Amino acid sequence: MSAVSTPMAPWRGLSPAVWILVLARAVNKIGAFTLPFLGVVLTVEFGASLGQTGVILAVFGAATIPSRLLGGQLADRLGRRRTIVLGLTGCAVAQLWIAFSHALWSAVLATILLGFAFEIYEPPSQAMIADVTDPEDRPAAYGLYSAALAAAGVLAGLLAAAISHWDLRWLFAADAITCLACSVLVALTLPNEAREPKEPTPTVPVWRDRRLMLLLAGGTVFATIYMQLVIGVPLTLLEQGLPKSGTGIILAVSAVTLIAAQRLLRVQHLDDFRAIATGYVLVAVGLVVVALAHSLAIFLVAAVLWSLGELFLLARYLTQASGLAPEQARGRYLAVFGLSWGIATTIAPLTVTQLLASAGPAGLWLTTAAVAAVLAVLQPWFRKRLAPA
Template sequence: MSAAATLTGPWRGLSPAVWILVVARAVNRIGAFTLPFLGVVLTVEFGTSLGQTGLIIAVFGAATIPSRLLGGQLADRLGRRRTIVVGLTGCAIAQLWIALSHALWSAVLATILLGLAFEIYEPPSQAMIADVTEPANRPAAYGLYSAALAAAGVLAGLLAAALSHWDLRWLFVADAITCLSCAALVALALPADVRREPSKEPTSTVSVWRDRRLLLLLASGTIFATIYMQLIIGMPLTLLEQGLPKSGTGLILALSAITLIAAQRLLRVQHLDDFQSIRIGYALLAAGLLVSAVAHSLAIFLVAAILWSLGDLFLLTRYLTQASGLAPDEARGRYLAVFGLSWGIATTIAPITVTQLLETAGPTGLWLTSAGVAAVLAVLQPWFRKRLA
């Protein structure tokens, strides 16, 4: 088998639209390293306390909730491609506003705008992948999506490490540029939106909210997303608390991305069902969090990043596969939007839990608590199987 075939093995035969989306999101991902530094920018550039920083980022997270719902509604009504372009353009405007802000009130308003635009493009992107992919191939398609984001994340982490030595505002300028580049690629390369005939069956938002399996999946996904966001928000603040260099966050992001790419090629996880994969993922995530709890040097934090990144490999794509599998075709955008609320809720909760636990229990208490929650979710997977499978 050729090297090219080995590289693309599980992804051969996927729709060209999937590859275009993957490339576009990878371009966007190269610049999307600002969120881990938002708390540092607020603390260092604007002099906010840990409590104020947590509250501002929580407001950002709350703003992403209507953003995700709007993205789902627009995806099913306006069209996938148009919605993606609208969301990315809004993100670029907000990022530039943050970079140009010199007063805290201006930065807060820009952060709220960023939240309102931040999740618009996710439901149409995920729905389009499901639209053009057979159910059996969706784990591979979402796996490709994650692998491409991880590959771009390597460069993102290195760029973050380099730019963090300068004014941190340049991070937001770089992200704005990649958002606009991604929007242009989507607008030019993806096929035009197809006008969908209205379904004869009622597909109101109420029917989506009545699906108990979706709500249970939303609850489980919210807990995972909260742990994930605690890592994104809490790791830079942990390094800051322990006097480690700001550039360490960029190195951790880069190593995390490299781990995801290498593990996806070396570990054959397609034969596992969703619940087996999720259980293994939570066990690895808990191990990485335990190592983070006892780490006092950058080298140990890098070891921890390898462990929790391996956990992410088993978790991220499987949750998307489960959510898309529950959705009827005509409401897929709304189903994925409702499931995606887990990230908005998590982004609202995580800044508060991170800053409060850092202030009261320190980094050890923060990561030990997170590890305990991950371990409980690993144990509960047979219970979830009975109610979701």
């Protein structure tokens, strides 16, 4: 297929399969408002201590790592569509199990199951987008994917605020319903995977691909910066004595920026490395503004800047990872690259809390800005190492 992308209409001509995947993932994201409340449910509803809750959530996070690897394996062997349906259905079963649990041990088992199912659908979704788009259209396709998730995240927060006034278990029931709805949508509307090879080739040395390992390292740094913003900005607002509601406003501004900039910025003509360097520069500037911010208005300016940077970074890293992969191993390559988010989710809480305690908000964000600036400077070096052999 061939799709023509213009600066003002970067999504025109994308495959219908891309739009279906984006819609399904966005609906699922809207329903995925349970995670911030999982610790509360374990503590309040099931009587877990704070220490027990921390261990349970850590086990959940650890379970998401093999979950993503399993999703990559199944995507290449079982097929993209079947794997997406399997992952979404698994999430729904686990969510319903949590909702109807009456003892802590039962909720813990359900939480572990949720972790093992949680990331299964990501690698096949990302791989299918690469399957049905030409290389030059992948930045636009992955950009649409990221923008839809950003918008859905804002709606998720609003729904969570509304439903959380009732029994918190209803959150998990609602999330299960959205997972099942998405699995039905995917099963009924996604095309057959004719572009996939009939016989998978299990001998592709995914873990011995040095370029993939280098890309994983760079992607992990980016994901850690991203997760530090997610975790650290609310804490920074508290440190500055600003209202808690400011976090929701910042998230909304970030989502609107991502969506609007997708339509307005002329980013398609940049190659991946120039786009990534530009993204890191914007993120670094935004982080410096955060370090100096003492009012919500300044935080909103910073949010616009780092969100513009994320626009360049999110889609281009996925484009690079899918471009490295042989078609018969694309799911596994994207699964391995996606481990960057599991690693970052483990690292970011430690770096944020340690830097906040030792250096304060300014030290946290100036250090993070320096890391982003270094990544921008290193892009010519990455270009040489990631070039085809």
